[in-house]
Every structure is written in structure tokens, then in C-alpha cells.
Amino acid sequence: MQRDQAAHGDVQFLTGSRHRPAVLAALCEEPARPHELCADIDVTRTTIQRILAGFRERRWVVKRDGDYRATVTGRRVYERYAALHEAVTCGRRLGPLTAHLGPEGDDLPVAALERGRLTVSEDGSPLAALSRFTEWLQGVEGEMRAISPVVAQPFNEIGAELLSGGTDIEFIIDSAVLAQSRAQYESDLEFGVDHDRISIYVHETPLSLGVAFDDERCCVVAYDDANNLKAVLEAGSGELYEWTTAVFERHRERSVPLSAVYDRENAGTASGDG
Incomplete structure (x- = not known):
């Protein structure tokens, strides 16, 4: 001692x-x-x-x-x-992101954290991360894969524009997002269900972070407990891209197609009527 x-x-x-x-x-x-x-x-x-x-x-x-x-x-x-000073400096820079990723972000590579472009919503610029993520979505090229723990009208509108422009999308949400979409954005949800360029999956447990990637870029999106977008970390090819694709594939394995959710509900309704 x-x-x-x-x-x-x-x-x-x-x-x-x-x-x-x-x-x-x-x-x-x-x-x-x-x-x-x-x-x-x-x-x-x-x-x-x-x-x-x-x-x-x-x-x-x-x-x-x-x-x-x-x-x-x-x-x-x-x-x-x-080395400690560098780690503390990195922690101060990335804290607004890592504090809101939840356990799903625990294995995010340190090198990817340090090298990515970070945009943070702060007191002086509360919408900075939201604006940057919106720009990122508007710049999607090729196919897009995404996970989102929230639903919002601006994102729905961008998604519709991408689909109309010929972008193929795979999209993972959770049950809470599905319920909110049904309650507030029913027409947007039905548009996605009926469109042949988007595949929507429902994750078995609540999601705590967002990721998105197209053919060349990726980003990690962090939200607070009130679903406010707090930080966006983005990069091109490299460790962060590999991590986001692995996270997406892992979550897709634990999800079911939205059509299957509807089929189960319809089967339950039919059974109840009988």
C-alpha cells in the first residue's frame, strides 16, 4: 500500500x-x-x-x-x-458521442473514434449534429443501410427523395419507432411498406444508437434519452466503415421484416375473430 x-x-x-x-x-x-x-x-x-x-x-x-x-x-x-494525455484529450472530444451510444457502442474501435469527423450539438449550436446528419443523408450515393432508434419527418422526407431517385435502402427500426410511425407518420410508413426499393426490419429489442452507410461513407449517430440528436461521427473507408457494417449485419440478424410483423398481427386478428 x-x-x-x-x-x-x-x-x-x-x-x-x-x-x-x-x-x-x-x-x-x-x-x-x-x-x-x-x-x-x-x-x-x-x-x-x-x-x-x-x-x-x-x-x-x-x-x-x-x-x-x-x-x-x-x-x-x-x-x-x-499516452494518458492523448487518451484524455480524445475522451473530452468524443464524450458527447460516446456518452450516448449505449452498450452497443462499447466495441467501437478507438482508432476509428480518433480519425473520424465529429459534429456535436452544443449550447452554442444545438442543431449542428442534426444539420450535419441531414447533409450526410442528402449526399447518399449507391445503396444505403441504416439503423435508427428515432423517427422524424425530415428523415422520412429525405428517405422518400432517395427512393424516388433510385436508391435501394435497408432500414432497421425497433418496436417503439414502428408504433410512433403508425401513430404520427402513417402515410410515410405505408409509402415505405409499398415501395420495392426499401426493406424495413424491426429489431427485437430497443435500439440505442444509429448508424448509416452507403457505398463509400459511413456515420454513427448518437441520441440522448429524449431522442435529441447529440453527435455524428463520420468517415470513409476504414475501421469505422467496417464497424458500422458489422453492427448493421448483427442487428439485421436479430430483426424480422416488417411484412412478417404485419403477417403476425393479421394472423392474431384472424384468430381472435374466429
């Missing part, structure tokens, strides 16, 4: 000031003297001397012939710090 506490104290020392990692990073690059570090990092000589004393106490740095040099352990400490 004492060793763990000492290590925790060392972590606190390194992260207690933004100048300390900067000094350690500089010494990992090349040996330096205090006045050189002062010039590069723009801190007082007293601050540099205190930092160097703390580093020497922890054996992260040694002094030889007037120069301060990072030790092997000092380099390792900085490498791990840099």
Missing part, C-alpha cells in the same frame, strides 16, 4: 503543473541545462530548479557534467503520461 501511495504521489507531482511534463519532455529529447530549459519553456530559473530537484529525487533525471538527462525510467514515465 505504501508503494502505491508513493506512486500516486509521483503522479500528482508530475501532473501538478503544466511545466513539469514540458521539462521532462524536453529532457527526453536531449540533455539540457537549467538556463536552456528556462528559455525553451518560459519559466523562472527557480521553478526549473524545483522541478529538476523533484525529478532527480524520483530518479527520472540525472545530472552529469552540468547537463540534466532523462533516465530510462524518466522516458518511460513521460511516454505513459503522453
